[in-house]
Amino acid sequence: MKLLLRLLPAVVLLCLSAGAVAQEAAIRKNLAERLPKLPKIDEVTRSPVPGLFEVRFGGTQILYSDANGDFIFVNGSLIDAKTRTDLTEERIEKLSAIDFSELPLKDAMVARQGTGARKMAVFVDPNCGYCKRFERDLTTVKDVTIYTFLMPILGADSTAKSRDIWCAKDAQRAWRAWMIDNVVPPKAAANCDSEVLERNLALSKKHRINGTPALFFEDGSRKPGALPPDQVERQLAAAAKKP
Secondary structure, three states: OHHHHHHHHHHHHHHHHHHHHHHHHHHHHHHHHHOOOOOOEEEEEEOOOOOOEEEEEOOOEEEEEOOOOOEEEEOOEEEEOOOOEEHHHHHHHHHOOOOHHHOOHHHOEEEEEOOOOEEEEEEEOOOOHHHHHHHHHHOOOOOEEEEEEEOOOOOHHHHHHHHHHHOOOOHHHHHHHHHHHOOOOOOOOOOOOOHHHHHHHHHHHHOOOOOOOEEEEOOOOEEEOOOOHHHHHHHHHHHHHOO
């Protein structure tokens, strides 16, 4: 019995070592299969967090994996390695979704293209270069109604231009003339009601819109940045399929 007790720690250590080797082998094998573009793994070691392993590759690059290589942490995001789905981004999109029907569309400029059957909303600044590129791309998207909310966040000139555009006889026409053809909008009359700009800024703050362009679709999903037309089309199609 005394001999068994003396040998027990060594046996436990041996079992733990065998388990660690098996886990490392599983991580190496599964990540290599699921992430074929991942460089050769240099080292797999246990992290201070139980069940989480440090995977080092490319000399100094690191990601973290569970014991089976099913889920990985990369740059603060949790990735499903099997489907390559960014679970963190998916969760953030769900948390930041909106009820499209509750948007104050009266505070937006409206462009109907084709049938206008599909709908999307865009928050923009008239001095935003990405917004200008995106506006040109938007003209190629068919059968959509676009609600454009002026959101001047790039300084005093953005506020002045937004006011001039909103107060123009045809705000949507003045908007596209400026964004696409660089036609400066006429100066707004002194008595023009431009409180809509403050309401839009308050709305953007409520929904944590920190940059332009910001895109919203009928299913409540949102996308930051100037998406290419094909991606806008995919978002519109996906939104149309959801009940």
